[in-house]
Amino acid sequence: MSAIRQTETRPATDTLLSVRGVETFYGKIQALRGVDIEVHRGEIVTLIGANGAGKSTLMMTICGNPQARSGQIVYNGQDITNLPTHDIMSMSIAQSPEGRRIFPRMTVIENLQMGAILEDEANFDEDLRKVFTLFPRLKERRGQRGGTLSGGEQQMLAIGRALMSRPKLLLLDEPSLGLAPLVVKQIFEAIRELNTNEGLTVFLVEQNAFHALRLAHRGYVMVNGSITMSGTGRELLAREEVRSAYLEGGAH
Structure with missing residues (x-):
């Protein structure tokens, strides 16, 4: 199978998911530090970072478990920061969690x-x-x-x-984890097809930065619970800091 095509950047549309100044703790340990992200309708947005950076914690915080200690999460115009998980997941949000489950x-x-x-x-x-x-x-x-x-x-x-x-919003947590390169390409092409043909909005958490950034319209980089970089998928792929930290051995 050929390499995944670069996704073309889309103009910003209305915001479906907004995360502002979110801080999350496990007991006394701070896992997220003032995180800001936005996902617009019809976009694929990816969050990349090393294992343990806090990516999955952000995904779980959006879903209400654990809840943010400070900051705000707004989905489809509604503040969901303090809602229980079952209420959030009944609002046309679906998650494919890490480890498949x-x-x-x-x-x-x-x-x-x-x-x-x-x-x-x-x-x-x-x-x-x-x-x-x-x-x-x-x-x-x-x-x-x-x-x-x-x-x-x-x-x-x-x-x-x-x-x-x-x-309306599909949350994908590490969909390529543990899969062979050919299968990874099939999964990512399916995500692209859903976005292109159905207009599905996707927020993707991934360690496989190469495929994630080629797939995404925009991306964020997380280090130690903080967002350190953002830009289009193309821009982040071109950044030397991203290439040296996340792309070694990833361009299969």
Whole structure:
């Protein structure tokens, strides 16, 4: 498969997700330090950084667990900073978490049904067709238990399950983690297709900076819980600090 194409920069549109001055703690340990990010409708925005930088903590803070100790998170015009997770996730936000976390004893179809549990049953067949078109391997494995799938198939299932809820915002936490390079390209091309064809807004947390920045319209770099750089995906790919810190061995 050829290399992933560079995503063209889009003009700024209205903001779907705004994170302002967010600080998050685990007990007395501060994990996020005054984080500011914005995600506009129809964009793919990525957050890159080393393992332990605080990327997944930001994703979890957006979802309400843990909650921000200070700062503000606004989604679709509503302040969600102090809302419980179940309320946030019922607002057309879907997450494919780090480590996939599918239901291993359930079949592929049953996992997808769990993703659609809050959605209108009338949409199920149409949404299922879309997921199977995006990930044909899942159609082949539809009756197979999730725990017996390969790592790449499990990641496809985790994303497919999230899509079954018809989200306005898709949160992806380390979708390439532990996957072979060919499978990584397939996953990232599927994310691009969702954004291009469906207009889906995506916030992507990734260690694989090369693929993430080529995919994203805009990106942020996190170091020790703080945002240290931001720009278009193309701009960040060209920055020497980014190339030396994050791209060595990443351009597969």
